[in-house]
Amino acid sequence: MTRRELDAAGISRPELRRAYQSCRELNARHGRTYFLATRMLTPAQRPAIHALYGFARRLDDLVDEPTPGSTVDSISAELRHAEHGFFGDLADGRSDDPLRTAVIDTVNRYGIAENHFRAFFTSMRMDLTVTSYPNRVALEEYMYGSAEVIGLQVLPVLGTVVGREDAAPHAAALGKAFQLTNFLRDVAEDLARGRVYLPTDELDAEGVDRDRLGWCARTRRIDPPVRRAIAAQAARIRAVYAQAKPGIAMLHPVSRPCVSTAYSLYSGILDRIEAADYNVFAGRVRVPRRARLFAACNAFTQVQWARYRQPVS
Incomplete structure (x- = not known):
C-alpha cells in the first residue's frame, strides 16, 4: 500500500521514498485517528499529509512532551535549533533529516507558503512561556500559528474547485474550530500543565x-459560573464552525468526505459537552464509537463515488 501511495504521488527518488515512508510510520504510530482519516484521501494525497503531520507532531512533542530534566531554556534552545535547521534546509532545497526531506519536497510540490511554518514556530515558542491569554485577540494570535496555518498548509494538498485564496479563510477557520474544541474539552488537562486557553x-x-x-478539576464537578463560562465558549466555537463550513464545498470532490467527516466528529464533541451539561471535568468527552463508525463508513462510501465521478488529475 505504501508503494502504491508513493507511485501515485509521483515520488520516485529512493531517498525521498524513504523519507516519506518514515513520516507515514510516525503518523501510524502516534496519530492513529488522524492516520485513519488519511485513508479517506486518494493515495496520491497521503504522503504529503503524512509529511505535514510528522513535522507538526515532532515540534509539538518537543514542547509538550519534553525529555526528563528539560528546562524552558533547554527546550527553547532545541526549538531554535530546529527552526534554524528547517529554514536553512528549506533554502538549500535539501536536508539530511528524513522528515525535513519529505516536508521540503511537499512544500515545493504544492507551493505551500513558507510563512505558514514561521507562524507555527512562533506559536510553539509561545507555549513555552505563555500560560494564559488576557483576551481573544491574544488567543487568536497564538491560534493562527498553532491551528489556522495547519488548515492553510493542507489546503493545496486537498485541492479546490475555486481559487485557493477564496477557500483559505474557511480552511483557517476549520483549523481554529478544531483547536478551540480541544481547548474546551481539555480544560482540566491543560490546567494540569499550568495553561489556560480560555480568554481571561x-x-x-x-x-x-x-x-x-482548579476546584472543578480537582472535584470533577462544575459550578454555575463555570457552567455559564463553558456554555459561552461553546457558543463562540459554534460560530467558528459556521464560518468554516462553506469551505468544504470549495474543496476538490475527492477531499470533501474526509474533511466533512472531521467536521462532523469534532463538532460532535461540542454536542457531547452540551449533553454533559458542560461538565468537561468529569471525564474526557468523546463521540460515541457507533457514531464514529457510522461517519467513517458513510465517508468511505462518498470517497469511492467521488473518485469514480471525478478523479484527481
Missing part, C-alpha cells in the same frame, strides 16, 4: 478565575 476577560465576565477552574 471572558472568564472574568462570568466570575471565573484559575482557582475556580
Whole structure:
C-alpha cells in the first residue's frame, strides 16, 4: 500500500521514498485517528499529509512532551535549533533529516507558503512561556500559528474547485474550530500543565478565575459560573464552525468526505459537552464509537463515488 501511495504521488527518488515512508510510520504510530482519516484521501494525497503531520507532531512533542530534566531554556534552545535547521534546509532545497526531506519536497510540490511554518514556530515558542491569554485577540494570535496555518498548509494538498485564496479563510477557520474544541474539552488537562486557553476577560465576565477552574478539576464537578463560562465558549466555537463550513464545498470532490467527516466528529464533541451539561471535568468527552463508525463508513462510501465521478488529475 505504501508503494502504491508513493507511485501515485509521483515520488520516485529512493531517498525521498524513504523519507516519506518514515513520516507515514510516525503518523501510524502516534496519530492513529488522524492516520485513519488519511485513508479517506486518494493515495496520491497521503504522503504529503503524512509529511505535514510528522513535522507538526515532532515540534509539538518537543514542547509538550519534553525529555526528563528539560528546562524552558533547554527546550527553547532545541526549538531554535530546529527552526534554524528547517529554514536553512528549506533554502538549500535539501536536508539530511528524513522528515525535513519529505516536508521540503511537499512544500515545493504544492507551493505551500513558507510563512505558514514561521507562524507555527512562533506559536510553539509561545507555549513555552505563555500560560494564559488576557483576551481573544491574544488567543487568536497564538491560534493562527498553532491551528489556522495547519488548515492553510493542507489546503493545496486537498485541492479546490475555486481559487485557493477564496477557500483559505474557511480552511483557517476549520483549523481554529478544531483547536478551540480541544481547548474546551481539555480544560482540566491543560490546567494540569499550568495553561489556560480560555480568554481571561471572558472568564472574568462570568466570575471565573484559575482557582475556580482548579476546584472543578480537582472535584470533577462544575459550578454555575463555570457552567455559564463553558456554555459561552461553546457558543463562540459554534460560530467558528459556521464560518468554516462553506469551505468544504470549495474543496476538490475527492477531499470533501474526509474533511466533512472531521467536521462532523469534532463538532460532535461540542454536542457531547452540551449533553454533559458542560461538565468537561468529569471525564474526557468523546463521540460515541457507533457514531464514529457510522461517519467513517458513510465517508468511505462518498470517497469511492467521488473518485469514480471525478478523479484527481
